[in-house]
Structures are given as structure tokens and as C-alpha cells.
Amino acid sequence: MKLFDLSQRMENVQSSPTVRLNALAQELIKAGKDVVNLTAGETDFDTPEAVVEATVTAMKAGKTRYTAPHGTPELRAAVAAWFAREFQLTYKPSQVTVTAGVKQGLFHLILATVSPGNEVLIPAPYWVSYPEMVRIAGGTPVVVDGGGEFHLDLKKIRKLLNSKTRMVILNSPNNPSGGMYAREELEGLAKLLEGTDVLVASDEIYSSLVYDGSFVPFASLSADAYQRTITFNGLSKSHAMTGWRVGFAAGAAPVIEGMGILQAQSATHITSFVQSGAIEALKESRADFAPRLQDMRERRDLSVSMLREIPHLELEVPKGAFYVFPQLKFYMDKLGGGSEALAEYLLTDAEVAVVPGKHFGDDSRIRISFSKDRKSLEKGFRRIQAALAKL
Ligand SMILES: Cc1ncc(COP(=O)(O)O)c(C=O)c1O
Helix, strand or coil: CCCCCCCCHHHCCCHHHHHHHHHHHHHHHHHHCCEEEECCCCCCCCCCHHHHHHHHHHHHHCCCCCCCCCHHHHHHHHHHHHHHHHHHCCCCCHHHHEECCCHHHHHHHHHHCCCCCCCEEECCCCCCCHHHHHHHCCCCCEEEEECCCCCCCCCHHHCCCCCEEEEEEEEECCCCCCCCCCCHHHHHHHHHHHCCCCEEECCCCCCCCCCCCCCCCCCCCCHHHHHEEEEECCCCCCCHHHHHHEEEHHHHHHHHHHHHHHHHCCCCCCCCCHHHHHHHHHCCCCCCCHHHHHHHHHHHHHHHHHHHCCCCCCCCCEEECCCCEEEEEHHHHHCCCCHHHHHHHHHHCCEECCCCCCCCCCCCCEEEECCCHHHHHHHHHHHHHHHHHHH
């Protein structure tokens, strides 16, 4: 052991690659380069004014002291009411916990329930943080390859399930692909898990951003699915509140309690006055969100049509979230590398920042965020088209 050695726990943990690439693009922009940054994991809308006002009012009213670890009773009740209104999912406030974003909630769930030696099934493509969180907890992430298309490979999952399997992490609508699981696939998984002690962490943070088809919360599938699922949602994507750090989790009370113990022993709770803003945000209806959803749908359509002009590119039209995840193997082979080499080429040659698919479990793709104004999207896709044509 040396003075600056990190713990054994840190040995296999990587820092967040999406954060690193975004920072690199920012650096180039600062240096005067005209980089089109298509890496954003957030919308460019403003936080709703009413939310800001409610927060400022709370601050001025002195709501600046400690609250309860799970969040104020009012906020827990508001989250429970929101789940009932949005998805007809019934949770008692005691089944709800509020965390610093869905990220912290997932971290707490994994730390609270995954023991060293446990396996956690993660269908690919997956959000970059899941495997790292499992490793931090001493568990083993087991990636389930979807074979390119966004779907749940139930045959593979059946084979991988064993006595060490503790959890399956689902994310639909999905980051990075924008894919959304069909009800039948989810029902198939729910059936497969019946009689097991496998928890489901269902990360539904993009549930408000659905363009085609209807979103199905995993916990709504059956009484059994409801029991074993911890459902995650939050305000980051739906309310343009990424910096506020508000996420919530709902599920079986003993698990939620465990998550609350970790919160109480670490951050204590999320910021007190932000919780008043969160209550205001949860009052927003689907009709309030409709114009923003339509705006995003148009950006999705523009991105898809511009990508379709590129030969040798495979594309699944995203049904939700704000990402496209095209397969660009043809160009990677020409360049002689994988998704990282292609992302670097696009950044240096075309001055367009994207995220390599490798970090999401698919090295033949890149993730492009269409959460950007129309002009930038057009400029970015034109440049990508030209840079790829050169290969
Ligand atoms: C799939 C997924 N889950 C969770 C998060 C984290 O969200 P939050 O800001 O609520 O921590 C993100 C953010 O990019 C995400 O894409």
C-alpha cells in the first residue's frame, strides 16, 4: 500500500467516457474551433419558469435546512401521486426515495443489493455507468448482446440466469440507441424471472420522450413484475433539469429502506429547496410537455433523413430519447479502427463531436445526440456526410 494508492475497489472502474469527450469538445470550442457538439445528454430547453420560482420562493422562505434522507414527506407523496397519474402504478410514499439524479439512485440500489460474487445482467447497448456501478459494488456485470437490433434476447437471458444472478438492468427508451422494448419482449422477461430472486432495475428516465409506439413500465406488467422491480425516473430529461439533480426510485419498501440508509450516511439528502421545485415540476401534465416533445420529434426526423443519405450506414429509427446510434462498420474498416477511431476522425476532420459506441457495448456504432438546434444538426450531419465520403 502506497500513500496515493486508490482502493482495490477502484482497480477495474473507469471514469465516465461521455463526460470526458464532452470536455474535449468544449476545449476545442474554447480554442476557437467551430465544433458542432452532438454528444449532449441533455435537452436545450429551459427549466420551466414555475419550477425556478417555486425553488426561489422556498429558498427565501428559509427552506435551507436538513430534510429527511428520502426527501420531504410532501415530495415523496408527490412522486407517488405522479406514478399513479402517469402509469397507474400504486406506490405508498414509503416506497419512494428521492436521490441526486437517477444516477445516484441506481448507485444506491446496486450498492444496497448486489454482493461480491453476484452477477448483474445488462442488455446491450447499455448506459455507460451500469457496469461500472456493478464493479464498484464488487459484482460482475454480465452483458447480454442484443445482436445489433435493439431487443431483449430472451434465449440468451434464460441461459445466463443462474443462482448468482441478482439483478437485470433495463433501460427503455434507451441511451444510446433510442430503442424501446416491445410489450411482448418485456412480458417474456417478466415470465422468465418468475420464481427467481432476481431484481429488475428499470431505468425509465426517457419515458416522457417517446415518438413512436407506447411506453410500457416494467412494473406495470404483472403483480410479480411489480414486486421485483425498482422503477427509476427523474426530472433531468423531461424538465431540462440535469443540473438540479433530482431522481426518484419506487419499489419494495425493504429495498427502498436500504437505499435510504446509504443516502443518510453519504449526502444526507438532496438539496432542500430543490425539493420544492421538484414538487412544482411534477405538476406538469403531458399536455404541457407536448410542444417540447413535438420539437424533439422534428429533430429526430431531420437527423434520420440526413443519416439515410449516407451509403453503407445501418440505422434503426429511434422510438424515444434523443439519440441515434448508426452502425458505421464500413467506414471503420476503411479507417482501420473501431468506434473510438471514427469518433476521433469526425472530431478532428469534420469538427463534429459524437460518442463512440464502444462505451455502450457496441464498437460498430457511434452515438449522435439530436438534442441540438436545427441549424447545428444540419451543419453537423452535412460535415459527417462529407467526412465519411472521403473514406
Ligand atoms: C439511461 C440514463 N440513466 C440515467 C441517467 C442519469 O440521469 P440523472 O441526471 O437523473 O442522474 C442518464 C443520463 O444521461 C441516462 O441516459
